[in-house]
Amino acid sequence: MNERDAQRLLEMAHEAERLERDLSGAMGAADALPLLAGRGRGSMFGSSTRWGYWRAAIAACAAFVLVFGASWLQRSLPKGTVTTIASRGGHKAKPAADHATMLIALFAGDEQSNAAEPECWCLQRFAPVSGGDVASMAPEELIAASMERACVTSPRQVVVIGLSGPREHLPASDDEARSLAKCLLGDGASVGSGDVCLASSVDLRVQRWSNE
Amino acid sequence: MRDDPRQPDPAASSHLDALAARVIAGDEFALAELHEALTPGLTRHFLRKLGGQRRAIEQAEELAQAAWVQVWALLQRGAYDPQRARLTTYIYGVAHIVWMRAMREQERRQQRDGASLDADGVSGDTTRALVEGDAAEDALELTSQIEQVREVLAGRGGGFTPAERDALRAIAEGSTDRELAKRLGVAASTANERRKTLLARLAKWLGG
Numbered sequence: 001m002n003e004r005d006a007q008r009l010l011e012m013a014h015e016a017e018r019l020e021r022d023l024s025g026a027m028g029a030a031d032a033l034p035l036l037a038g039r040g041r042g043s044m045f046g047s048s049t050r051w052g053y054w055r056a057a058i059a060a061c062a063a064f065v066l067v068f069g070a071s072w073l074q075r076s077l078p079k080g081t082v083t084t085i086a087s088r089g090g091h092k093a094k095p096a097a098d099h100a101t102m103l104i105a106l107f108a109g110d111e112q113s114n115a116a117e118p119e120c121w122c123l124q125r126f127a128p129v130s131g132g133d134v135a136s137m138a139p140e141e142l143i144a145a146s147m148e149r150a151c152v153t154s155p156r157q158v159v160v161i162g163l164s165g166p167r168e169h170l171p172a173s174d175d176e177a178r179s180l181a182k183c184l185l186g187d188g189a190s191v192g193s194g195d196v197c198l199a200s201s202v203d204l205r206v207q208r209w210s211n212e
Numbered sequence: 213m214r215d216d217p218r219q220p221d222p223a224a225s226s227h228l229d230a231l232a233a234r235v236i237a238g239d240e241f242a243l244a245e246l247h248e249a250l251t252p253g254l255t256r257h258f259l260r261k262l263g264g265q266r267r268a269i270e271q272a273e274e275l276a277q278a279a280w281v282q283v284w285a286l287l288q289r290g291a292y293d294p295q296r297a298r299l300t301t302y303i304y305g306v307a308h309i310v311w312m313r314a315m316r317e318q319e320r321r322q323q324r325d326g327a328s329l330d331a332d333g334v335s336g337d338t339t340r341a342l343v344e345g346d347a348a349e350d351a352l353e354l355t356s357q358i359e360q361v362r363e364v365l366a367g368r369g370g371g372f373t374p375a376e377r378d379a380l381r382a383i384a385e386g387s388t389d390r391e392l393a394k395r396l397g398v399a400a401s402t403a404n405e406r407r408k409t410l411l412a413r414l415a416k417w418l419g420g
Contacts, residue, residue, distance in 0.1 A: 001419035003411035006361075007383060009418065010411075012354075013361035014384035016304035018260075022253035023228065023300055175263045183259060183269050196255045196273065 021168050022199065080211035082143055086184075089135025089164070089203030100125060101133060102170050103145060104161040104177050109152030118159075120151035123177040133164030134205040143209040158209045159185070165202030228299050235287050247280060254279050254307060261311060275314060279307040286351065293352065297359035305355035360418055370417045372410075380410055 102125055106118040124146070134142065142160045150158070161184055163170055171177040183197035184206065198204060228249060234242030254276035262268040283306050286292055292302050364370040365381055372380065375396075382395050393403035 001415045003408060003415050006411045006415035006418060009357055009361045010365075010380060010384040010414070011386065012304070012308060012358050013365060014381070015257075015308075016301050016358055016362060017365075019253060019257045019304045019307065020300040022256045023250060023303070024253075176260060179259055179263055179268060196252050196269075197259075199252075199256070 018168075080209050082140055083208045083210075084205065085159070085208055086204060086206040087135065089133060089205070098166050098168070099133075099164065100167045100170055101162065101164040102177075103142060104163075104171070104181050105146035105149070106159045106181065107146075107150055107152045107155050108157040109155050118157075121178075121181070122146070122149050122151055123171065123174060124149055133203045134162035135164065135203045137162070137205070142205060142207050155209075156211055160207050160209075161185075162205040162207070163198070163202055165199065169199040169202050228303075229294070232287055232292070232299050235284070236290065236292075243284070247284075250280055250283065250303065251276055254303070257304075257307060258311070275307075275310060278314075279303070279310045282306045282310060282351075291352065296352065297355040301359045301362060302351065302355045305351045305358060308354065309351055357418060361414070364414065364417070370414065372413075376410060379406060380414065383407060383410070 102123065104121065104123055106121045108118045110119065142162045143158060146158055146160045147155070161181060171180050180197060184204075228246070231242050231246040231249060235246055255272045258272035258275040258279075259268060262272055283303055286302075286306065292299070297305070360369065364372060365377055365384065367374070367377060379392065379396060382392050387395065389400045389404045389407065392407060393400040396403055396406065398406070
């Protein structure tokens with residue numbers, strides 16, 4: 001046993017703790033609503049080739065921008081249609097300290113891009129006006145909050161993934177957010193088992209806005 | 213080697229332990245429950261490791277399935293010893309072995325086929341081959357060591373002070389010297405020295 005072995009074991013112990021949290025988070029899966037119920041497999045991002053294109057097209061906006069929810073009230077939502085693609089939630093009595101709300105927003109602006117092949121995306125921390133979670137937010141609040149930090153000048157389409165739950169079950173980096181978005185929205189292969197993507201303790205709302 | 217008795221975290225693992233005990237006793241309903249309890253968490257674990265690779269979801273699901281098959285087989289054979297590691301650590305150890313085998317197998321295939329190391333990640337053939345292996349011996353040794361480190365981090369062994377454990381946790385999280393220095397409130401060079409000292413102490417304690 002040398003220092004390098006000890007460091008590796010430390011890292012593995014840390015990973016084991018994360019897996020333990022993942023496993024304990026999955027224990028409540030029975031009472032979780034099916035994720036993306038009613039959606040086809042991978043309809044959002046189409047094929048894995050499309051996903052590859054999407055990845056290549058990613059220009060991550062300023063990561064972890066803190067968005068204050070009050071600002072959305074002062075700005076009207078651009079004209080368009082808001083559709084709720086998926087919603088799961090209703091967890092009560094959340095301790096404030098270790099819970100957070102985050103948004104992953106995918107923007108399509110120019111004619112070549114769309115929700116399947118967005119131009120850019122943002123990972124944002126978010127404080128809902130209501131003080132609650134994504135499941136209790138006003139219908140347009142997610143979209144409006146994302147528009148505040150739009151990474152294209154004239155968005156045509158936006159897909160927003162809103163997440164509320166224990167910080168340890170939320171994405172901690174751009175890579176994790178990208179991986180989660182891919183899992184939730186599909187890559188043309190498998191979106192069937194909803195609780196695969198997220199711990200059941202995380203509330204979810206996915207909304208799409210389009211001006212077309 | 214340990215100076216304190218092992219005290220598993222009951223909140224996180226007691227339900228799993230109970231399920232595992234029922235599986236070992238031959239309860240088929242418990243087998244289905246355990247599968248349901250483990251698969252999503254294992255899949256998320258592998259998704260994190262695969263990051264944004266192409267086909268990451270299918271690969272994560274395949275790897276989770278391979279890990280589940282190994283866990284199930286090892287439980288059935290009585291290869292898991294709760295005295296040496298809590299079940300969650302054991303499951304991690306098995307998952308880690310499955311992951312390492314997948315990486316090695318993938319590397320072999322790429323060398324053999326002359327394929328480049330691209331974003332395709334782990335092939336379906338690779339993950340299918342994993343369930344043929346036997347993780348029993350490897351898992352037992354590995355998980356015992358990981359469990360000991362978890363005990364150290366929890367303050368139940370090794371004689372590390374809370375500040376030292378905090379530094380060890382920062383190292384475990386992959387902190388650079390600069391990040392460690394910031395956390396400890398010292399210069400980067402001092403942080404590097406402390407890292408070496410702490411790792412040497414940990415290695416010595418683990419080595420018995």
